[in-house]
Amino acid sequence: MLTLTENASDVVKTITEQSTEADGAGLRISQQDSDPNALTVAPAEAPNSGDQIVESDGARVFVEEGAAVVLDDKVLDAQVDQAGGVQFALAVKP
Numbered sequence: 001m002l003t004l005t006e007n008a009s010d011v012v013k014t015i016t017e018q019s020t021e022a023d024g025a026g027l028r029i030s031q032q033d034s035d036p037n038a039l040t041v042a043p044a045e046a047p048n049s050g051d052q053i054v055e056s057d058g059a060r061v062f063v064e065e066g067a068a069v070v071l072d073d074k075v076l077d078a079q080v081d082q083a084g085g086v087q088f089a090l091a092v093k094p
Contacts, residue, residue, distance in 0.1 A: 026060030
């Protein structure tokens, strides 16, 4: 199952709080139809049916079924640059 670093948890919580006021909201990671190895990340008010729910330090990430297979052995990290842009990175779990 995907895990989140502390930085990723903080960024996910911040994005979620700024994007929606829904209780239980989070970020949803899903595969792009055109390329199963390409992933998209977007705020979501709730998980879709079949999504894997990852919770870490108050952050919630909803992982679409196909993406869950790709991300099963991964760690999600995130950084915010000086302009306020967010960059997510994946690494294989040690």
